[in-house]
Amino acid sequence: xxxxxxxxxxxxxxxxxxxxxxxxxxxxxxxxxxxxxxxxxxxxxxxxxxxxxxxxxxxxxxxxxxxxxxxxxxxxxxxxxxxxxxxxxxxxxxxxxxxxxxxxxxxxxxxxxxxxxxxxxxxxxxxxxxxxxxxxxxxxxxxxxxxxxxxxxxxxxxxxxxxxxxxxxxxxxxxxxxxxxxxxxxxxxxxxxxxxxxxxxxxxxxxxx
Amino acid sequence: xxxxxxxxxxxxxxxxxxxxxxxxxxxxxxxxxxxxxxxxxxxxxxxxxxxxxxxxxxxxxxxxxxxxxxxxxxxxxxxxxxxxxxxxxxxxxxxxxxxxxxxxxxxxxxxxxxxxxxxxxxxxxxxxxxxxxxxxxxxxxxxxxxxxxxxxxxxxxxxxxxxxxxxxxxxxxxxxxxxxxxxxxxxxxxxxxxxxxxxxxxxxxxxxx
Ligand SMILES: NC(=O)c1ccc[n+]([C@@H]2O[C@H](COP(=O)([O-])OP(=O)(O)OC[C@H]3O[C@@H](n4cnc5c(N)ncnc54)[C@H](OP(=O)(O)O)[C@@H]3O)[C@@H](O)[C@H]2O)c1
Ligand SMILES: NC(=O)c1ccc[n+]([C@@H]2O[C@H](COP(=O)([O-])OP(=O)(O)OC[C@H]3O[C@@H](n4cnc5c(N)ncnc54)[C@H](OP(=O)(O)O)[C@@H]3O)[C@@H](O)[C@H]2O)c1
Numbered sequence: 105x106x107x108x109x110x111x112x113x114x115x116x117x118x119x120x121x122x123x124x125x126x127x128x129x130x131x132x133x134x135x136x137x138x139x140x141x142x143x144x145x146x147x148x149x150x151x152x153x154x155x156x157x158x159x160x161x162x163x164x165x166x167x168x169x170x171x172x173x174x175x176x177x178x179x180x181x182x183x184x185x186x187x188x189x190x191x192x193x194x195x196x197x198x199x200x201x202x203x204x205x206x207x208x209x210x211x212x213x214x215x216x217x218x219x220x221x222x223x224x225x226x227x228x229x230x231x232x233x234x235x236x237x238x239x240x241x242x243x244x245x246x247x248x249x250x251x252x253x254x255x256x257x258x259x260x261x262x263x264x265x266x267x268x269x270x271x272x273x274x275x276x277x278x279x280x281x282x283x284x285x286x287x288x289x290x291x292x293x294x295x296x297x298x299x300x301x302x303x304x305x306x307x308x309x310x311x312x313x
Numbered sequence: 314x315x316x317x318x319x320x321x322x323x324x325x326x327x328x329x330x331x332x333x334x335x336x337x338x339x340x341x342x343x344x345x346x347x348x349x350x351x352x353x354x355x356x357x358x359x360x361x362x363x364x365x366x367x368x369x370x371x372x373x374x375x376x377x378x379x380x381x382x383x384x385x386x387x388x389x390x391x392x393x394x395x396x397x398x399x400x401x402x403x404x405x406x407x408x409x410x411x412x413x414x415x416x417x418x419x420x421x422x423x424x425x426x427x428x429x430x431x432x433x434x435x436x437x438x439x440x441x442x443x444x445x446x447x448x449x450x451x452x453x454x455x456x457x458x459x460x461x462x463x464x465x466x467x468x469x470x471x472x473x474x475x476x477x478x479x480x481x482x483x484x485x486x487x488x489x490x491x492x493x494x495x496x497x498x499x500x501x502x503x504x505x506x507x508x509x510x511x512x513x514x515x516x517x518x519x520x521x522x
Pocket of ligand 1: 112113114115120121123126131132133139174175176177179182183208209210211227228230231250251252253254255256258281
């Protein structure tokens with residue numbers, strides 16, 4: 105059986121994973137420039153062929169994932185009922201998931217199959233039911249809880265996550281969605297810090313039960 | 314004129330600088346083992362004579378400080394009126410400050426001069442008044458806002474801090490005092506991340522106006 109993992113999730117020094125005013129030209133909102141700068145460094149380092157934590161991180165992210173769950177705000181900037189159903193995410197015609205991808209939302213719409221094997225399913229089912237569907241689809245691969253903070257917090261509070269790769273990037277977001285709120289931090293009771301390692305300008309922490 | 318600085322302040326991955334149940338044998342409270350492990354590495358590295366960020370960090374901490382302000386909970390585990398006045402801090406007869414050190418407290422007591430030049434002053438004056446006294450005493454050296462979180466938060470919210478050296482250590486404290494609460498993070502509006510650097514197993518961030 106695969107694991108249920110949060111992978112490549114990145115927060116600022118002050119603990120936010122997105123800023124205020126998410127919009128079409130700022131998917132992460134205000135003050136988030138550089139939040140994922142580490143990803144470019146990781147790709148450069150991987151492509152150098154030298155191996156190292158960067159290559160491991162990216163390989164693990166891309167190869168061991170069999171299904172993804174995300175919140176509707178990670179999928180797009182829309183709120184309330186869909187005006188139309190043309191939006192299929194930020195990622196173009198061939199999204200980087202290549203597997204069943206479940207969008208938590210109060211506003212269901214029909215599933216959409218994209219190029220490259222990604223199918224977006226829109227569901228208002230309880231989070232544990234969505235996880236069961238994702239596990240079934242993933243088989244012996246991992247289910248990735250992709251984000252945003254609201255979605256990851258719900259799964260952490262429900263005790264449904266096995267492992268987190270959490271990056272801290274050297275920026276201040278100042279206001280936005282916080283991952284490790286007091287209730288979530290307290291719910292990490294069973295997690296240990298397995299290792300920490302730099303990737304680009306970020307520091308990553310691997311937290312596991 | 315010196316700066317007003319927070320130096321060597323360390324938080325956990327989840328953002329806490331102390332845990333619950335501070336007591337005589339756990340000055341930082343529950344789940345804080347390893348919070349300052351970086352300090353040992355820094356001393357070893359400095360004593361190696363190779364220089365580097367560790368040596369700079371310690372030198373700056375010890376040599377540019379002309380006065381310190383701390384909260385009563387950093388000074389000791391006592392709460393409420395003093396039962397007696399025998400407690401003179403965790404640091405033995407010769408505390409590592411060697412200058413005027415102001416303890417914010419609602420329970421004043423006479424100043425105590427220790428070996429090595431540290432004098433503890435107990436004051437219930439407003440924080441800006443205490444800062445003025447500390448600046449006068451520090452002359453052209455820096456005033457260090459030593460901690461804990463409650464004290465640093467008050468000075469940050471009042472806009473009275475010029476610079477912070479903030480370390481993140483690879484531990485989870487889970488419950489305790491948080492430095493960058495939502496109001497404090499929002500108040501960092503004028504701060505930029507000047508640099509980040511590893512010291513031992515911690516990552517440090519230098520934040521300046
Ligand atoms: N820093 C990172 O690594 C990272 C990773 C991923 C995403 N992000 C960013 O984070 C932001 C989004 O995060 P977020 O915390 O605001 O939100 P989110 O978790 O992406 O989405 C929250 C929304 O999803 C729907 N939803 C969530 N749980 C639900 C449930 N149990 N049942 C039904 N609907 C549910 C609701 O939308 P409706 O009520 O409208 O349906 C809710 O408002 C974006 O800016 C994104 O770019 C950052
Ligand atoms: N992680 C780090 O780098 C670091 C650094 C320093 C300290 N610490 C730890 O942090 C913990 C203490 O932090 P903390 O946030 O609990 O408290 P703190 O800031 O050290 O002290 C708070 C106490 O100081 C007094 N006080 C604070 N502001 C005052 C004001 N404006 N006027 C009058 N009195 C005032 C009050 O005590 P009374 O009402 O009792 O007088 C208050 O309860 C300790 O465990 C310490 O070891 C950690």
